[in-house]
Amino acid sequence: MAQGSTLTAACDAVGVNRQTGRRWRQATGGRIPRAKPEPSGRYLCLEDRLRIADLHLAGTGVRGIAREVGRSASTVSRELHRNGPEPGPRGRGKYAPYAAQKRAELRGRRPKASKFDDLELASLVQAKLCVKWSPEQISDHLAAAFPDRAEMQVCPETIYQALYVQGRGHLRADLHQHLRTGRAMRRPRRSTAAKSSGKIPDMILISERPAEVADRAVPGHWEGDLVLGSNCRSAIATLVERQTRFTMLIHLPEDHGAIAVRDGLLAAIKTLPAHLAKSLTWDQGTELAQHRQITMATKMAIYFCDPHSPWQRGSNENTNGLLRQYFPKGTDLSVHSPQRLLEVATELNDRPRKTLGGITPAQAMERLLFEPGKPIVATTA
Template identity: 55%
Template sequence: MDFEVRKVRKAQGAKKLHREREEYFRLMQLGYSNKEACRVVGINLRTGREWRNGRTSPHRTVAPALAPRTPRSTASRYLREDERIHIADRLREKATVRAIAAELGRSPSTVSREIRRNRTIGTRGQWYYRPHAAQARADARRPRPKPGKIGQNPELRDFIQEHLTRRWSPEQICHALRRQFPDRPEMHVTHETVYQALYVQGRGELRRELAKALRTGRARRRPHRQSGKRQPRAVRDMVMISERPAEAADRAVPGHWEGDLIVGTENKSAIGTLVERTTRYVMLVHLPIDHTAPNTRDALAETVRTLPANLRRSLTWDQGSEMAAHRAFTIATDVPVYFCDPASPWQRGTNENTNGLLRQYFPKGTDLSVHSREDLNAVAAELNSRPRKTLGWETPAERLSKLLAA
């Protein structure tokens, strides 16, 4: 221990015992009793009690307590004092961490972390858990804002700034710190600490211009949408793919289609794609103006109405806003529309494969509005006359002709 009891034991007079008081309250925070702390610091028990509780006269407080009393925790996300008392009691009974966590309705990691953070280490290396001292430590750590670790350590700050300048990512820097300084925990930070030092204004821990060295180049964090703040879907009254007839899933009966849009540069132009699940027959939908919901509905209805009635059984689409008018489309064509689950393109695997083939004719990043209806028909005819392995090397046009003849 660095603290040494003063050699001169006479009265100090007007001189304040600053070092003794600081050491006394540090020991109290560590869980020492008043008697133990007074013995270590070298003061009288009565002096320790006066420092802790304040010395009062009949009319006014002469010496207020130097240790501020922090309010007890009441939020459910934090351990309360009664829970810490329960932990201490059960630890004395040699209960396991998992048993204690189950009794409190907490995660075992919460209880384990609480014991590790707030336990008291004795002079001989043994540890014991004091609930009231643990509560005081937890309350003392909670106030915000706190000085950042990077701003308090110039060596750490210079290391991070140097490697950010070399365009290292924060995660790479953090792992390099642990490898280069394995025995110095003051040099260990997480990548989130580095990001906060860059993004949080007012800290001044890292130079703001270093944010340009990040791969994103952003000087502020991009917020992630929370589930409770998501915008309502543009497509209402959807019928999900789970309600689609079983005959569509096994491809036994023709007439079930999958559809989507392939979009051009800056999403300003698009072409509608329809592929029949059984025969892989392709039809392309001309969208010369835009791909808003009304225009997409009208163009799809015009294309589907050219099919015979026995080839108009269902249409499967993703949850794109271009199908917001799906109910009007169903009324106009008598074709029900089923929607895939979010982020599940494999539920329209045939259409996704067909879109990949179409990119040979309509590359990404090009203007698709320059293609006329005749151009689209020519591309569809070429695809439908191409032999397909999945059809036994028949073409989609041949397979469709056989089914219609049967």
């Protein structure tokens, strides 16, 4: 049974009936000694610690020990720091592999007691969370307030785990509401590059965009995005010319999927002269999955920003912020007609801009159309 057999199989193996086997088991107090599991290789074993002790005693450095043992230098360094001689010029003792192995086995036992079983610590952490302190601020405060009391010190990760995992000590279950995010669970951090590359085929990233676009010296390069309504059910597409900050709004009353956005952008781009329709920079939203069809129909190059990098479309982000004065967050955008969108765009384009030297985007666009030789003052903001 210590090797994993059932009672019946164990009785058959030794040639006794089940009743005798049960009697033998009860004679041991009902406990069956289990075989000690093999070390996983993920953690240091006794053989590793004995080798570390021999090399350390011979004067081998941390990196040399790591190469001999086949572990990382940080693993060896932590092991010596935990179980080696006391720090300082008067440090006593030496690295003891058998004692280190015993301490490691004790630390590895599960389940572990929570630090917040200490009522004093739990109440203090709870009080600080209720006044919106972050776990890092609480940890720093405890280290400064109780420098000689290890039981009153806790790292930020321990606080987060107590908030995100049920049954961790005496902290209230609703304390996560006082965190800045207010979330009751962690949000996984996945690789955005690997995830986004599969969304839209044949993307050309912003790193391949010509330098003339970045310095705003040449007109005809645009930035675009969607302004979303309540529950993301309605949207307005926005286009902003990088040099003049001229804004165009595209009506998307019923749908803002890839087909609807493609048709709306094609209708807007075809109203522009060819020399003012050179490129478009968008984020990696799937609404632009039809970007190849747009490029083929308009000869307009389309570039995609890096994930979670809205500053790469600075003019468009600023304009979308201005649009929220007209279309507040949480409202239904489908109720606005194309005529209303044109009125809003006209108001924005007639607003003087400091970055244009006090002229309006409409005046700057008019200069491009009718006075192409006249310079337009524009910064990189």
